[in-house]
Amino acid sequence: MNDILLIRGGRVLDPARGLDAVLDVLVADGVVSAIGPALEAAGARVLDAGGCIVAPGFVDLHAHLREPGFEQKGTIATETEAALRGGFTTVCAMPNTRPAPDCGPVLESILDLVRRHARVRVFPIGCVTRERAGRELAELAELAAGGVVALSDDGSPVADPRLMRNALALAGTLGLPLSEHCDTPEMHTNGAMNEGAVSERLGLPGQPAAAEATAVARNIELAAATGARLHIAHVTTARAVELVAEAKARGLPVTCEVTPSHLFLTEAAVAGDGPEPAYDTNAKINPPLRTEADRRALLRGLEAGVIDAIATDHAPHAVEDKLVEFEDAAFGISCFESAAGTVFTLAVRGELRIERAIAALTSGPAACFELTRRAPGIGRLEPGVSRDVVVIDPAAEWVVDPGAWASKGKNTPLGGRRLTGAVRAVIIDGTLRWEREVASV
Ligand SMILES: NC(=O)N[C@@H](CC(=O)O)C(=O)O
Ligand SMILES: [Zn+2]
Numbered sequence: 001m002n003d004i005l006l007i008r009g010g011r012v013l014d015p016a017r018g019l020d021a022v023l024d025v026l027v028a029d030g031v032v033s034a035i036g037p038a039l040e041a042a043g044a045r046v047l048d049a050g051g052c053i054v055a056p057g058f059v060d061l062h063a064h065l066r067e068p069g070f071e072q073k074g075t076i077a078t079e080t081e082a083a084l085r086g087g088f089t090t091v092c093a094m095p096n097t098r099p100a101p102d103c104g105p106v107l108e109s110i111l112d113l114v115r116r117h118a119r120v121r122v123f124p125i126g127c128v129t130r131e132r133a134g135r136e137l138a139e140l141a142e143l144a145a146g147g148v149v150a151l152s153d154d155g156s157p158v159a160d161p162r163l164m165r166n167a168l169a170l171a172g173t174l175g176l177p178l179s180e181h182c183d184t185p186e187m188h189t190n191g192a193m194n195e196g197a198v199s200e201r202l203g204l205p206g207q208p209a210a211a212e213a214t215a216v217a218r219n220i221e222l223a224a225a226t227g228a229r230l231h232i233a234h235v236t237t238a239r240a241v242e243l244v245a246e247a248k249a250r251g252l253p254v255t256c257e258v259t260p261s262h263l264f265l266t267e268a269a270v271a272g273d274g275p276e277p278a279y280d281t282n283a284k285i286n287p288p289l290r291t292e293a294d295r296r297a298l299l300r301g302l303e304a305g306v307i308d309a310i311a312t313d314h315a316p317h318a319v320e321d322k323l324v325e326f327e328d329a330a331f332g333i334s335c336f337e338s339a340a341g342t343v344f345t346l347a348v349r350g351e352l353r354i355e356r357a358i359a360a361l362t363s364g365p366a367a368c369f370e371l372t373r374r375a376p377g378i379g380r381l382e383p384g385v386s387r388d389v390v391v392i393d394p395a396a397e398w399v400v401d402p403g404a405w406a407s408k409g410k411n412t413p414l415g416g417r418r419l420t421g422a423v424r425a426v427i428i429d430g431t432l433r434w435e436r437e438v439a440s441v
């Protein structure tokens with residue numbers, strides 16, 4: 001491909017180094033080799049980035065790639081191609097596959113699939129418990145030695161407090177963060193959406209906000225008691241944000257993430273805009289889309305740095321998983337290819353500062369899982385070190401069309417929605433891996 005690439009005249013935003021200026025970026029010999037004004041390079045291919053933002057490749061702490069075991073929903077090849085198009089050059093893969101990476105040999109087989117098929121950098125997350133069943137600990141030491149970047153039973157919260165305490169203690173010893181889906185399922189009966197006025201109107205069983213807050217509070221106390229690093233996956237409620245703020249004020253090593261879906265949408269998306277309720281199964285996600293007050297609290301928490309990262313929770317499903325009654329539909333939203341658009345649309349609306357958005361997509365997540373220990377350039381644009389770059393056109397308007405996505409998961413409630421801000425080019429390992437045809441935005 002192109003050996004030398006000169007990205008000219010973009011707004012270079014590198015929150016890790018406090019850089020925000022209109023500069024050129026030279027990519028050569030597989031790395032970002034120079035950042036400065038009026039760079040020249042003989043024989044370089046020039047990418048005119050005027051009006052664009054040039055940032056470190058995005059880092060996703062939370063995605064479901066589905067392989068092995070659920071290839072009808074997605075494969076490592078299809079979902080990492082979707083990640084690439086979405087600007088995500090590093091993706092941490094959740095372990096709810098079949099088999100699940102709960103021991104060294106399964107992890108090794110998944111790493112082998114990654115080596116053969118992944119289009120972006122993939123770091124596996126290992127299970128907390130054997131088969132994610134919540135009964136006994138997985139082979140945590142083997143998983144750590146095999147290279148997982150975190151531990152999680154995402155989708156299946158660790159219910160038993162004693163097991164969770166042991167898991168955190170061991171994770172702490174192994175130097176791994178534990179990413180927890182904080183819910184108390186015992187508090188509701190098959191809740192399918194947020195519990196509140198909308199669930200009542202639609203006659204659907206709800207998940208109360210307290211089910212999240214209770215689990216967040218318990219896990220923060222267990223993190224404090226064990227000294228382990230706790231990462232709270234996809235926070236959705238105002239109360240959870242307050243609890244994390246308090247934990248950080250106590251100096252605890254607690255971090256958290258928010259999804260673009262929960263920043264952009266509310267429970268109203270389940271009912272739709274029309275006079276009749278839509279029961280849109282594509283808006284069914286766990287934890288659920290919440291109230292407008294919660295959404296605003298998430299945006300405030302992100303601005304204040306209480307929320308460290310925007311993580312997609314990209315969750316592709318097959319058509320038949322969603323084409324059923326609302327209560328029977330699978331939870332999850334496919335969003336690698338809409339995430340940047342939703343985040344930049346929030347910036348255009350004045351709901352989120354662009355600098356904060358970029359930090360939450362790059363340096364923030366890299367710090368949560370200490371990813372620069374795995375590869376020093378991740379989440380930053382450091383000459384001689386960093387290898388992944390994304391170019392974003394923040395003014396490009398486009399319409400979400402999941403039919404055109406690389407992801408097998410067409411399950412988005414945003415189909416037909418107009419968004420502002422699109423990924424234009426993605427460089428991984430110093431190579432231009434994807435470029436959007438200008439006509440397509
Ligand atoms: N978020 C979801 O609604 N679904 C996820 C599981 C999860 O993140 O809990 C999935 O794997 O489909
Ligand atoms: Zn989850």
Ligand SMILES: [Zn+2]
Nearest residue numbers: 062094154313
């Ligand atoms: Zn998830």
